Amino acid sequence: MEIWDIYDKDRKRTGRTHERGLPIAEGDYHIVVSVWIMNEKGEILVTRRHPDKSHPNLWEGTGGSIIAGENSLEGALREVKEEIGVTLSKENGKLVKSTRRDVFHDFNDDWLFTENVDIRDVVLQEEEVVDIKWVTKKELKAMYDSHQLVPTLRYVEQLFKQNM
Template sequence: MELWDVYDENRKLTGKTHERGVPLGPGEYHIIADVWTVNQRSEILLTRRHPDKPYGLLWECTGGSVLTGENSVEGALRELSEEVGIHASKDELHLIHSI
């Protein structure tokens, strides 16, 4: 079971947690981190989605939901390690965009 912290529209913690797979309520949000990995030759790392997932076999960047107790950076680093085996430091990440 994967648990997420619940935020309001201003990205403030509500004190609630949420179980993955259950719809969020009105005005409830959770954080997702995407990681675009670029090497020194300006090549971008993409992976293919598992065929049984929605949009199976399509290409995607690394990413996923930030778990309860994590911040965006911690979630991004964990996803990078879990999905592609890259162990980076927070100093190697650069925020591109937040919505």
């Protein structure tokens, strides 16, 4: 069972929690992280979602909901460790975008880490991720244009232009 801290529309923690999978009340929010990893060549690490998840077989950055007691950075580091078996250095990451998404009842925090990850060393979490690869920014844009990325990631091209 996964438990989330609940925040109000101004991102103030309410002191209440929520169990994942249950309907979330109107006006309640939780925090979701998207973690983008860029290597020294400027390539971006993307992962392919499991076919049994929402947006099956589409590509994205690693991520998910932070759990009760975590902050956004801690959640980002944990999600990457769980989903691809990589330990990132918190010093190599920065929060580059945070968006309140009323339709999803969440705050989506985008983290950008600059790290060289050898994908031969990753350990994919079988129920979450089925593939991983490095792509150039041009390839990432082409993936989005051809509907190979999760559709909510329409901002990625601008994200990487701003953070180079």
